[in-house]
Amino acid sequence: MKLATLKDGSRDGQLVVVSRDLTQAHHATGIAGTMQHLLDDWNFISPQLEDLYATLNDGKARHAFAFDPRQCTAPLPRAFQWVDGSAYLNHVELVRKARGAEVPASFYEDPLMYQGGSDDFLGPTDDAVFASTDWGIDFESEVAVVTGDVPMGTSPDSALDSVRLLMLVNDWSLRNLIPAELAKGFGFLQAKPATAFGPVAVTPDELRDAWQGGRVHLTLESRWNGRSVGRTEAGPEMSFHFGQLIAHVARTRRLRAGSIVGSGTVSNKDWSRGYSCIAEKRAIETIESGAPKTEFMRYGDRIRIEMKGTDGTSVFGAIDQRVAPLQT
C-alpha cells in the first residue's frame, strides 16, 4: 500500500491512498483523516485502506484523481518522534578518516543515533530555507521506517514486526554548525534544521524481496542540480538493520505509534557509486588530496532524491527541493 498526505491548509494535512505507479490518488475520507490517525489505530484502519488501494490499482476507484507530489506534505507533516541512525559505518569511517580520527571499536556493536526535531517536517518539493549559506548546507539521502507501538526492552527481531511504513528522507544538515554544537556534548540542535520526506510512504510488502533482513535492498539516487552524484546501495552495507536501530531506542523506553527511525546517510565502500551527502564527497577529497574541493550548497541549488524498485518504477516518488534564502 502507498500513502501520502496532501496539503489542505491544516497542520496534519489529508491522508490519501496512492496507486502503485504513483499516477492516481484517492482520498481516505471516511476511513482515516490523517496519517497519524491511521498509525494510532493501524490494525483496524489499514485493511480498509488496503481495499481502497486494490480498487485504485484496478482503475475502479470512482473518485480517483491525478496524483501530484507538489501537493504533498511529508507523509507525517509533524510526528511525535524522529530518531536517526548513522547505520552505514562506511560513512562514519570516511568522515573520521578525513579528520585523522579513529572509529571507536564500540561503534561496530552499538548504533550511533540522534534524537531529531519532529514538529515541522518539509514536504518533498518544499523549499529548504536557510538564513545563511555560511552554515555549510548539505543534503543527506536516507531511508526511514515508521513504527507502531514498541514495548520497552524489545529485541531487534521483534522490533522489525513494528515497522508499518517506509519513507525516503532528506536529512538536511548544516555542516559548519556541527563541530561547535557537538563539542558542547548534548548532540544536534541548530545543525539539524527541518527534515524533508519523500511524497509517498509505503508498506514493506511493496518492496517485495528488496525488504530483507530489516534493510532496503535498492539503489538510492541523489541528483544535485540535475547531475547524478550518487547511486548508492541501501541494503548490504547497512551495518545495523532497522530492528536493531528501533531496539536501541527502546532499551530504556517505549516507542509510540508514528515514531520515525532513520537509517542515516546511505554510504558504500565503493567510491565509484558516488555519495548521498556532500560531507562524504569532501571527506574523500580530503583523504585523496589533503583538502576538500566540492563546496556545500548555494541558494537556488536543487537536490533530487529517488529510489527505484526492482521493476524500475519509483517506490516513494522523488524528493526534489530547492535551497532558498530566509525572507524576513
Added chain:
Amino acid sequence: MKLATLKDGSRDGQLVVVSRDLTQAHHATGIAGTMQHLLDDWNFISPQLEDLYATLNDGKARHAFAFDPRQCTAPLPRAFQWVDGSAYLNHVELVRKARGAEVPASFYEDPLMYQGGSDDFLGPTDDAVFASTDWGIDFESEVAVVTGDVPMGTSPDSALDSVRLLMLVNDWSLRNLIPAELAKGFGFLQAKPATAFGPVAVTPDELRDAWQGGRVHLTLESRWNGRSVGRTEAGPEMSFHFGQLIAHVARTRRLRAGSIVGSGTVSNKDWSRGYSCIAEKRAIETIESGAPKTEFMRYGDRIRIEMKGTDGTSVFGAIDQRVAPLQT
C-alpha cells in the same frame, strides 16, 4: 487559566479546565477535545476556555467535578517537540567541578540544550519504569514552557511572546548511561527515558509577578521518599531565560505549536537550598569529600516535585512518582 488532560483510554486524553485552587475540573467538551487541539488554534479557543475557567472559579460551572491528579496524563501526553535546556549554569559548574573539568567560556553565552523524545510522556503519578537500577536512576526537577508557532530566526524577546503555558517537569535521567552515550557524540537517547510532567499546565498570567523576564520566580520543592531534599529558587539563577532558549532552537528552524522547552535542573549557588537532582548532590559530596555518598534511586522510591505560588497554593499540582521495575 489552568488546564489538564484526563486519562480516557485515548492516546491524547481529554482536555479539562481546572480551578485555580486545583479542587474542581470541568470538561472542555464542545470547545477543544485535546491540549494539542487548543495549542493548534490558541487564539480562537483559549478565550472560550478562559470564560469556562472564570465560571469554574466562581463555583458556577454546572458540570464541575472533583479534580484528581491521579487521573491525569501529562498535559500533553505526547508532543511534537521536547527540547530541554541546561539553563542553570550552577548545575553545569558543579557537575564539571566534581569531575575536574572546566566550564567552557562559550557556555555563558550560548545555551546548552538537547533534543528529547516526546512520543511518550508520563503522567504526574505514573510509575517510572526501569529495567535496571544499575543505570543510576535520577530525577530532575524543572519547569518548562509550551510554545505557539515560532518563526525561524526569532529574537529572544519575541520568542517570549510565543509562550502559551508553563508546566512542571521530572526529566528522568539514567546517570550511569550518560558518560558512554555522550562520548559517542550524538547526545542523549537511552540515558533520557520517558519524561514526566505535573498535572496542570498554566498560562503565564497565573504566576502574576512571579513570571518575570522569562523566568519563574518561585521555589521548587523536591521530596525524595518524603524528605524535602531541595527547595531551590527557579528565578534569579536561571542564566538563560525561556525566550533565549526558544530563540536558540529557532535559529535554524521554526518551532511549531505545542513545542515544549525545558529549563534544565533548577540549581542554586547556595548549597543549603538542597538539590533538584541526585547527580548534583553527588557532585557536591565529591567536591567536599572526594567521593559521592548518596546513592541513586531504588525500586519503590518516591519523588514528589511541587511549586507553590506567592499565595502558598500549589501552582501546577504535584508530580508524585514511584520507581518501579519493568514487568516482562
